[in-house]
Amino acid sequence: MSVIKNDLILRTLRGEKTERVPVWMMRQAGRYLPEYMELRRKYGFFERCQTPELACEITLQPVDIIGVDAAILFSDILVVPQAMGLEVQLIESKGPILPNPIQTSNDLQRIHIPDVHESLGYVFKAIELIKKELNGRVPLIGFAGAPWTLLCYMVQGKGSKTFDEAKAFCYQQPQLAHQLLQMITDTTIAYLQQQIAAGADTVQVFDSWGGLLSKADFETYSLPYLEQIVKAIQPIAPVILFAKGAWYSLTEMANTGAAALGIDWCTPPNMARKLAGEKITLQGNFDPAKLLSPIPEIKKEVKNMLQAFGGQHHIANLGHGILPNVPVDHAKAFVDTVKEWQPN
C-alpha cells in the first residue's frame, strides 16, 4: 500500500484542521469531459462499469484533467439492484429503466441478497486497479446508493421527479417496503465493506431522493437504514452521507456518527452547521447550474461559498452532480478557486 500524498480530504474527514479546503465534484467522471465522451461512443454504460480497465481510465480522468483532491470510483448506484437480480438498462437520453420493477410480495421473491464477491467482483477489481494507477496521488472515494433511493428505482422502474409509485408502495405496503429496504441495506453493507477491503479510502452514500419525503417519512423509510450502514462502515472507513433535500434531518444524520454530511445548494451553510453541530465535516454546496455562469462570476460565488463554510471542517463540492453541458474550463475554475482560496 502506498502512502497517500494528498490526504487533505481524509484529514478533513477525521475532523483535523487543514492548510486549505479540499475539493471534488459529484459526477466528476462524466459527460462534460470530451475524454469520457470518446469512451462512451465505443462502449455501453454497464460495459464501462464492468470492465476494470475502462472504469479505471474514466475514474482517473478528472484527477488528471481537473486536478480534484479525490478520485471517485466510476460505477453507478444501480449495480446493486442489478446484483440483487433486477434487470437494469441505461437508455441514452431516457436514463435508467428497470423493466420488471418490484410491486408485490411475489416480486420480492425474484430478488435476493447476493454474494457481492460473485456479482460485484468487477467493482473490487476496478478499485484495486485504480489504487495502483493512482499510486497515492489522491484518495479514492467508493460509494453506494442509499436504500431509500434504490427502492425508488426498484419500485418505480424508472427515473421520476416525484417517485410517487415508490412512495405509494411504502404507504400501502409498509411491511413489504421495510423488508425490501432491509435487503438493500444488507447488500449495501457487504458491498461497501468489500470496496474498502479492495482499497477505497472513504465512501459516500447517495440518498438523491431523500428530500422527496417529509421529515417523519425520511426518518421512517431512510434514516434507520442509513444509520445501520454508518454503524457498520464508520469503524473501518469514514462515511459521507448525502441526502439531497433532507436538510430537516441533518441533526439526526449527524447523530448517526457519520464523518461528514453532504449539503445541497438550497441549504445555507450556516443553517447546516447549526443543525449538524460544530464537530462534523460538511461537504458542498455549489449550485451545479452556476458552473454555467461566466468564469469571473463562478470565482466570486465559489469564494462566497467557502467564506460561508468558514474554511475548516469543509470539503468543497457541488450540491449535486455536475451537468453534462458545463464547459471543462468552468469546472476547472471551480476547483482552482477552491485551491487558491484562504479565509479572510
Ligand SMILES: Cc1c2[nH]c(c1CCC(=O)O)Cc1[nH]c(c(CCC(=O)O)c1C)Cc1[nH]c(c(CCC(=O)O)c1C)Cc1[nH]c(c(C)c1CCC(=O)O)C2
Ligand atoms: C441517482 C443516481 C444514479 N447514479 C448515481 C446517482 C446518485 C447521484 C445523483 O443523484 O446524481 C451515482 C453515480 N453515477 C455515476 C457515478 C460515478 C462517479 C462520479 O463521477 O461521481 C455516480 C456516483 C456515473 C453515471 N451514471 C450515469 C451516467 C451517465 C451515463 C452516460 O450517459 O454516459 C454516469 C456518468 C447514468 C445514470 N445513473 C443514474 C441516473 C439517474 C442516470 C441517468 C441520468 C444521467 O445521465 O445523469 C442513477
